[in-house]
Amino acid sequence: MKGTFTQSMAWLHTWSGLIFGWVLFIIFVGGTLAVFDKEITGWMEPELSHVGPLTDEGLAGTIAFLSRTAPDAPSWRFSLPGPRDPAIRTSVRSGKGRGAAETTATLDPSTGDVIETRKTTGGSFFFTLHYSLYAGSMPGIWLVGAAGMAMLAALVTGVITHRRIFKDFFTFRPTSSSQRSWLDAHNVTGVLVLPFYFMIAFTGVVIFYATFMPSGLYALYAKDPAAYFTEIARFSRSGEPAKEKAPLTAIAPLVRAAEKDLGGGSGIWFVQIANPGRTNAQVAIYQRDGARLALTRDHIVFNGVTGAVTDRIITEKPDAIYVYKVMSGLHFAQFGGYTVRWLYFICGVAGSAMIATGLVLFTVKRRRKQGAKDDGSPFFFRLAEALNMASIAGLPVASLAYFWVNRLVPARLAERSEWEVRAFFAIWLLMLAYALLRAFLPTDDREKSIMRGWIGMFSLAAFLSLGLPILNALSGGENLAEAIGGNNWQMASVDITALVCGIVFLIIRGHLRSGSTHRDSRQKKSKQKSPGSTSAPSVAG
Amino acid sequence: MKQRSSRIREASAIASRVLAAIIGGYAFAFAFTAALALALPVTRANAAVAAGMFGFIPYLLAILWVFSVRSATRAWAGLFTVTLTSAALAASLYFLKS
Numbered sequence: 001m002k003g004t005f006t007q008s009m010a011w012l013h014t015w016s017g018l019i020f021g022w023v024l025f026i027i028f029v030g031g032t033l034a035v036f037d038k039e040i041t042g043w044m045e046p047e048l049s050h051v052g053p054l055t056d057e058g059l060a061g062t063i064a065f066l067s068r069t070a071p072d073a074p075s076w077r078f079s080l081p082g083p084r085d086p087a088i089r090t091s092v093r094s095g096k097g098r099g100a101a102e103t104t105a106t107l108d109p110s111t112g113d114v115i116e117t118r119k120t121t122g123g124s125f126f127f128t129l130h131y132s133l134y135a136g137s138m139p140g141i142w143l144v145g146a147a148g149m150a151m152l153a154a155l156v157t158g159v160i161t162h163r164r165i166f167k168d169f170f171t172f173r174p175t176s177s178s179q180r181s182w183l184d185a186h187n188v189t190g191v192l193v194l195p196f197y198f199m200i201a202f203t204g205v206v207i208f209y210a211t212f213m214p215s216g217l218y219a220l221y222a223k224d225p226a227a228y229f230t231e232i233a234r235f236s237r238s239g240e241p242a243k244e245k246a247p248l249t250a251i252a253p254l255v256r257a258a259e260k261d262l263g264g265g266s267g268i269w270f271v272q273i274a275n276p277g278r279t280n281a282q283v284a285i286y287q288r289d290g291a292r293l294a295l296t297r298d299h300i301v302f303n304g305v306t307g308a309v310t311d312r313i314i315t316e317k318p319d320a321i322y323v324y325k326v327m328s329g330l331h332f333a334q335f336g337g338y339t340v341r342w343l344y345f346i347c348g349v350a351g352s353a354m355i356a357t358g359l360v361l362f363t364v365k366r367r368r369k370q371g372a373k374d375d376g377s378p379f380f381f382r383l384a385e386a387l388n389m390a391s392i393a394g395l396p397v398a399s400l401a402y403f404w405v406n407r408l409v410p411a412r413l414a415e416r417s418e419w420e421v422r423a424f425f426a427i428w429l430l431m432l433a434y435a436l437l438r439a440f441l442p443t444d445d446r447e448k449s450i451m452r453g454w455i456g457m458f459s460l461a462a463f464l465s466l467g468l469p470i471l472n473a474l475s476g477g478e479n480l481a482e483a484i485g486g487n488n489w490q491m492a493s494v495d496i497t498a499l500v501c502g503i504v505f506l507i508i509r510g511h512l513r514s515g516s517t518h519r520d521s522r523q524k525k526s527k528q529k530s531p532g533s534t535s536a537p538s539v540a541g
Numbered sequence: 542m543k544q545r546s547s548r549i550r551e552a553s554a555i556a557s558r559v560l561a562a563i564i565g566g567y568a569f570a571f572a573f574t575a576a577l578a579l580a581l582p583v584t585r586a587n588a589a590v591a592a593g594m595f596g597f598i599p600y601l602l603a604i605l606w607v608f609s610v611r612s613a614t615r616a617w618a619g620l621f622t623v624t625l626t627s628a629a630l631a632a633s634l635y636f637l638k639s
Contacts, residue, residue: 005609012608146563152601202597209593213600215571216578216592219635220585231586320583320591327594 006160013157017358018384020150022391023133025355027144029395030130031200032348034123035333035341036493038084041122043494044406045106046477048117051086052110056252061112062088063251070103071277074241079270080255081109082288083337084490088112118411121420125402134421145212148205155197158190178515179368182361189354196347197354203331206324232321234313238274238282246279249307254283258300261312264291273304281305289334294325356392363388367447385450386432386439393457394431396505400464400498401427407475431457451516458509465502469495557613565620566603572627573599579634 033040042048052058066076070092078090088107093100106115132140190197210217221228229237251271259268269288275281281304289295294315301311315322329335333344366381405423409416438453439446472495473479483492574596581588603623607616 008608009605012605149597149600149604152597153604156601156605205597206594209590209596213570213574213593213596215575215631216589216596219575219578219631220589223639227585231584232590320587320594324590324594 033126037123186357258285295328389435398428462505570600576631
């Protein structure tokens, strides 16, 4: 590259950070919200506020429900209630492989009766957004993987560029020129939880090593692909359903036996029954994540007719496969309960802020070079302005609208959960269209036009955040006072987080407004001094 | 006119480097991972998983290196050499084992 090593690393930092910054911002916001996926799902199913504890009748009722509704399915799966989800969730797939349709239901754990909840994508929406951007399974995952590598490159080059990293950490000049304060904010949010960023980006790509970096697997398993499942993936394969029928053994004793065998105190997460009602039925009972840091997915396999233990998949040896499970555990944050969840949430917010400030810094620098009257400025910088606005301010608007849509769309609508997702993208596209208009429509004062767009979107985001607890109370949810009084912190936290976000959006909006009026008055002064001169840029050199 | 053609030359040099980083770097990491998996003296399962996880580090280093050398041609030449070496190593280990 041109210039010194540091200069070429700074170039790589700027451009990999910018091009992948928009995608990374979506991945970070999605991941941050996905930390609380089950809590968000709980908020989105207000019908589900009171269900009983798990009983043997509940388990028997679940099996009866599945035999009634899906007698010929190749497999059944249901999760048991736990600290983050009070219900039994059943899931039946019509066939094997990726394309198979999935039918889900929510059952009361004490009776096995169906609870009629609204069909919602819930918190898993943000999880899917996080790892595949809803861009289709394979292209989406590869795009997110590329963004993960770009983030690693941007982190290393960022550290190289900011050699005075510790000195910079204690430098924040909010009142100095706007470019300096954006840079300081980017440095502080960058350095603050730097190890977290390295960890989360690296573990994020490593989780998909079998997809992204499969050459080791090819080299060692090319001649014997089936061995991959017995030696590495280690989930129990069950074969095709047998022709002869046979009644399924009672599930409750198996759950108790598995829980005792697995230990760890975190309980049972889910039960998977292959070939139900056939002579070769097989029951696999999985330990709940969170017994330890590694995401082990330990499970006990039983013969589904006799109830005898046929296999025990338990992680013991600390080997490379165990290291992989630790990497997954670090990324998925299922260990350490709510303390760790909130820590990940805060680090995720810091990461989103780091990416957002970096993106803004790019346009602020360019604006300074171009001057305020940038009507001659190249197409790309206007596009960058619009994409910044649509991602940094537009994504929060669309995400909050997703919560609103959950309560405003009729509970019995056909394809309801699909409409929630469609509404999210429709509103986000509207934000993008608005941002493009602000950046490209002819105007005397481009900067003012863009600033108005930002202020408008943050006003909308603030309104949607601050209004969410009110909407919740009015549309069947437990209101904030009731939730706090009844110790229902999972419900209350969503409302409280929305209020905090609303206040933050108001503060950002206030800063933008005062910044733009400050600039207006300065601009007027400079115009009075020298009429006709191109006005002074918003930042002093 | 002269300025324009030099800008085009500059842009194509950058594009060439970006391709070298993304595709060339990946090819190198892919071959390196295969060689590492075959070379590690542990069980087959552990070797495959360890190499697969480690493979992202040579990729990252290759990306950084591509942008630090003097010219795009040099970046391509360097990547070509290490990829070919890794692939040759992987192929010979593969046939030694079978």
